[in-house]
Amino acid sequence: MTRVAVNGVTGQMGGAVIEAATDSEVVVGFATSETDAVEGVPVVDPADAATALREYDVDVVVDFAVPEGALTVAEACAETGVPMVVGTTGFDEDGLARLQDASEVIPLLKATNFSQGIQVLQRLVSEAVDTLEDYDLELMETHHNRKVDAPSGTATSILDVIQEERDVEPVYGREGHAPREADEIGVFARRAGDVRGEHELVLAGNDEVLSLSHRAEDRGVFAAGALDAAAWLVGRDAGWYAFGDVVDA
Ligand SMILES: NC(=O)C1=CN([C@@H]2O[C@H](COP(=O)(O)OP(=O)(O)OC[C@H]3O[C@@H](n4cnc5c(N)ncnc54)[C@H](O)[C@@H]3O)[C@@H](O)[C@H]2O)C=CC1
Numbered sequence: 655m656t657r658v659a660v661n662g663v664t665g666q667m668g669g670a671v672i673e674a675a676t677d678s679e680v681v682v683g684f685a686t687s688e689t690d691a692v693e694g695v696p697v698v699d700p701a702d703a704a705t706a707l708r709e710y711d712v713d714v715v716v717d718f719a720v721p722e723g724a725l726t727v728a729e730a731c732a733e734t735g736v737p738m739v740v741g742t743t744g745f746d747e748d749g750l751a752r753l754q755d756a757s758e759v760i761p762l763l764k765a766t767n768f769s770q771g772i773q774v775l776q777r778l779v780s781e782a783v784d785t786l787e788d789y790d791l792e793l794m795e796t797h798h799n800r801k802v803d804a805p806s807g808t809a810t811s812i813l814d815v816i817q818e819e820r821d822v823e824p825v826y827g828r829e830g831h832a833p834r835e836a837d838e839i840g841v842f843a844r845r846a847g848d849v850r851g852e853h854e855l856v857l858a859g860n861d862e863v864l865s866l867s868h869r870a871e872d873r874g875v876f877a878a879g880a881l882d883a884a885a886w887l888v889g890r891d892a893g894w895y896a897f898g899d900v901v902d903a
């Protein structure tokens with residue numbers, strides 16, 4: 655049974671991973687919290703992650719925390735040779751570069767969204783944007799009112815897919831009085847209630863509108879995907895991997 659450490663173990667996703675871990679065993683968690691344990695899983699300060707990874711004989715780390723915490727644990731993974739699945743979003747360019755550095759010495763799989771549906775949505779977006787060349791594009795996402803990063807990592811990944819097909823200029827929200835430029839893509843982030851994660855791309859033109867959307871109904875979908883990725887990652891060569899590699903396996 656795969657021995658998993660969860661970074662961000664006291665958070666919403668940390669709890670979802672513990673709940674979803676049926677074919678894996680969560681043996682330790684990392685969080686900056688006064689809590690000693692959560693659901694029977696010992697909680698360790700991220701600063702002591704390298705020692706804990708060895709002490710608990712961890713096979714792989716599953717991360718759903720904050721960028722600073724993910725990078726601390728990534729360094730511990732690089733030091734101890736433990737593979738890492740990174741689910742945390744909101745990294746800046748320097749943070750992404752530091753994750754790339756870690757992937758030189760460990761297998762590291764990063765995904766902004768571990769649902770299979772979003773993997774399919776991204777492939778549909780690529781085909782739709784390529785085919786509907788002159789249609790206006792607008793991107794919306796909605797999440798719970800505790801989410802601290804905007805737009806979502808998933809929305810940023812969808813933007814990356816779009817920009818592989820078309821030069822677009824993101825406009826983050828709109829106000830004031832100005833015409834819409836043809837190369838714009840409006841990007842809108844809504845925060846309300848306990849919405850698990852909704853994303854929609856609208857393609858409008860030629861007297862029609864195409865809407866491509868996804869709704870996560872439970873954090874379990876992300877937890878299950880991350881655990882599948884973790885089991886898939888163990889034993890692989892050092893390098894940078896994507897969730898699409900797992901979905902296509
Ligand atoms: N890739 C994916 O499929 C998904 C990614 N996420 C991302 O996962 C992250 C966490 O989301 P939630 O669980 O909802 O957040 P949360 O706020 O509920 O939990 C964050 C966790 O990080 C811990 N933390 C804070 N500072 C830390 C540090 N320096 N080192 C280690 N841990 C630290 C907190 O104690 C808490 O346990 C966010 O970036 C979110 O966007 C969330 C769902 C799915």
Ligand SMILES: O=C(O)C1=N[C@H](C(=O)O)C[C@H](O)C1
Binds near residue numbers: 797805809852
């Ligand atoms: O914070 C969340 O909850 C989520 N964050 C990820 C993101 O930023 O895209 C994935 C999912 O949408 C849930």
